[in-house]
Amino acid sequence: MTLALTAAERALIEGAEGPAAAMAARIVAEAARLMGAAELVPVESAHIDGCLYHGDSGVHFAERLVELGGKVAVPTTLNVGALDLLHPGRVKFDPATAQMARRLMVASEALGCAPTWTCAPYQAGHRPRLSAHVAWGESNAVAFVNSVLGARTNRLGDFLDLCCAIAARAPRYGLHLDENRLARIVIDVSGLSPELRRTDAFCPVLGAILGAEAGSAVAAITGVPAGTNEDCLKALGATAASTGAVGLFHVVGVTPEAPDLETALGGSAPERRIEVTPGLLRQARDRLSTAAAGSDRIDAVAVGSPHFSLQEFRALAALSEGRRFRVPFYACTGRGVLAELERADLMAPLKASGVEIVVDTCVVVAPILPPDAGVLMTNSGKFAFYAPANTGFATVYGSLADCVASAAAGRVTRDERLWS
Amino acid sequence: MVVKGRVLIEGKGEGALLRLAAPLSFWGGVDPKTGRVSDPRHPQHGMSVAGTVLALAEPRGSSSSSAIMLELIARGLAPAALLLGEVDAILTLGIVVAREMGHATLPALELAPADLARLPEGRLRVAADGTIIAIA
Numbered sequence: 001m002t003l004a005l006t007a008a009e010r011a012l013i014e015g016a017e018g019p020a021a022a023m024a025a026r027i028v029a030e031a032a033r034l035m036g037a038a039e040l041v042p043v044e045s046a047h048i049d050g051c052l053y054h055g056d057s058g059v060h061f062a063e064r065l066v067e068l069g070g071k072v073a074v075p076t077t078l079n080v081g082a083l084d085l086l087h088p089g090r091v092k093f094d095p096a097t098a099q100m101a102r103r104l105m106v107a108s109e110a111l112g113c114a115p116t117w118t119c120a121p122y123q124a125g126h127r128p129r130l131s132a133h134v135a136w137g138e139s140n141a142v143a144f145v146n147s148v149l150g151a152r153t154n155r156l157g158d159f160l161d162l163c164c165a166i167a168a169r170a171p172r173y174g175l176h177l178d179e180n181r182l183a184r185i186v187i188d189v190s191g192l193s194p195e196l197r198r199t200d201a202f203c204p205v206l207g208a209i210l211g212a213e214a215g216s217a218v219a220a221i222t223g224v225p226a227g228t229n230e231d232c233l234k235a236l237g238a239t240a241a242s243t244g245a246v247g248l249f250h251v252v253g254v255t256p257e258a259p260d261l262e263t264a265l266g267g268s269a270p271e272r273r274i275e276v277t278p279g280l281l282r283q284a285r286d287r288l289s290t291a292a293a294g295s296d297r298i299d300a301v302a303v304g305s306p307h308f309s310l311q312e313f314r315a316l317a318a319l320s321e322g323r324r325f326r327v328p329f330y331a332c333t334g335r336g337v338l339a340e341l342e343r344a345d346l347m348a349p350l351k352a353s354g355v356e357i358v359v360d361t362c363v364v365v366a367p368i369l370p371p372d373a374g375v376l377m378t379n380s381g382k383f384a385f386y387a388p389a390n391t392g393f394a395t396v397y398g399s400l401a402d403c404v405a406s407a408a409a410g411r412v413t414r415d416e417r418l419w420s
Numbered sequence: 421m422v423v424k425g426r427v428l429i430e431g432k433g434e435g436a437l438l439r440l441a442a443p444l445s446f447w448g449g450v451d452p453k454t455g456r457v458s459d460p461r462h463p464q465h466g467m468s469v470a471g472t473v474l475a476l477a478e479p480r481g482s483s484s485s486s487a488i489m490l491e492l493i494a495r496g497l498a499p500a501a502l503l504l505g506e507v508d509a510i511l512t513l514g515i516v517v518a519r520e521m522g523h524a525t526l527p528a529l530e531l532a533p534a535d536l537a538r539l540p541e542g543r544l545r546v547a548a549d550g551t552i553i554a555i556a
Binding site for chain 2: 023026027030031034035036049050052054055056057058060061064137138139142154155156157158159160161171215216242245290385386388389390
């Protein structure tokens with residue numbers, strides 16, 4: 001398929017709106033050609049995942065766009081950076097790395113992006129409307145905006161999200177098109193106990209199964225209780241987008257494009273149907289832990305991937321009340337939620353228990369954890385998936401209540417009743 | 421034996437075939453400072469992708485893999501060629517951006533899964549037209 005550009009798009013590439021817009025539009029058009037898109041689609045907003053320092057090359061790219069006079073052309077939020085700008089010293093980079101990480105954050109803001117520094121922009125006021133075409137990066141944010149809000153974006157790689165924001169256009173293929181949003185796989189969890197399906201630790205494990213089974217295909221999940229909350233869907237999508245390339249999933253009766261299974265499937269029969277048994281679920285849960293089975297060692301706890309919402313902090317505060325943690329307990333969030341925490345008078349009780357709040361970044365993308373790697377307990381499927389490679393810590397997965405109980409006891413303690 | 425891929429990103433490259441035995445997210449899975457597979461759960465943990473003809477049946481994982489690809493290219497630790505079982509907008513984009521930034525880049529090809537599976541072990545040469553041949 002050849003890419004057809006409008007006159008305005010050709011002018012953009014030729015430099016009508018300056019060299020930065022031309023460079024951005026060139027990259028967007030090249031990505032469109034690579035993916036076989038027939039045309040570009042105007043986007044209403046963007047979320048940028050390129051502001052996290054991975055090496056000097058990314059800093060040079062952002063600074064090149066700034067030097068060329070680049071500005072985003074649509075409302076744009078920023079994902080996490082590599083520094084906690086509100087708590088200097090929390091991230092233990094050497095000075096040279098810290099300086100490059102800061103340069104990238106400065107350049108990202110200079111391009112006109114809002115300094116939200118969160119991987120949960122959808123809980124920081126950036127909520128595109130149903131069916132809006134957008135250009136989002138960060139795999140969990142893509143899964144959420146497509147699945148839970150029903151807006152439309154592909155899984156954009158770093159740099160392409162920013163180029164789309166500057167060019168105000170994205171390649172029109174994949175999840176921008178109606179036919180590609182229909183489910184081809186059905187994952188049924190109705191055979192599991194209702195109590196298990198309502199626990200907070202269920203959604204990340206279901207997400208791990210979704211990612212492993214679906215890969216990049218769209219699945220419809222049946223049997224998830226109506227009223228399952230947004231934080232649970234956020235955890236489901238984040239884990240699925242880590243263990244697989246999931247950009248969109250439907251939860252029948254819960255998410256907007258799946259009022260019923262027939263609608264989610266577009267009237268076709270599914271290619272595959274997976275019944276989740278208690279055994280399959282337990283196996284998926286156990287794969288989220290890499291620490292030696294049978295050991296109860298714990299060196300730190302981390303929650304907040306994706307970034308914790310105010311509701312999640314309320315749950316943490318309720319569980320932590322009157323307890324004092326024996327190991328470091330990190331809760332990662334955005335500065336928007338931090339402000340809400342302060343207004344809700346939740347900071348003092350959380351700190352009293354020993355919760356350390358990490359803002360603008362998180363513990364698997366920046367060196368925050370104690371220097372001697374050990375065992376990290378988490379309720380996040382995404383942390384569980386990425387922590388071993390990124391931090392050297394082995395992981396133990398548990399519910400939020402398990403994390404709190406273990407941090408207070410100084411050893412891993414998990415409530416196994418629901419899983420057995 | 422000759423295998424032909426669809427050219428996604430033009431170029432020439434030569435190196436030993438590294439066929440990934442499991443999906444790999446470059447972000448969180450490849451160390452950009454060394455080029456080695458850093459995900460301890462990956463069956464090829466510890467192996468270097470630098471200079472290889474890297475064959476991936478299916479892309480997976482983080483959208484930040486573009487940034488890792490750019491960084492590997494900038495540091496001279498990128499594969500010599502990328503052979504994909506399905507087109508992946510994330511890894512290839514790292515190559516597109518590297519080209520815009522003036523770095524020497526690598527070819528990327530899309531191969532039918534059956535062709536990907538029958539690539540011979542050993543050194544391979546990728547030509548500009550997408551032809552892949554085994555070399556001594």
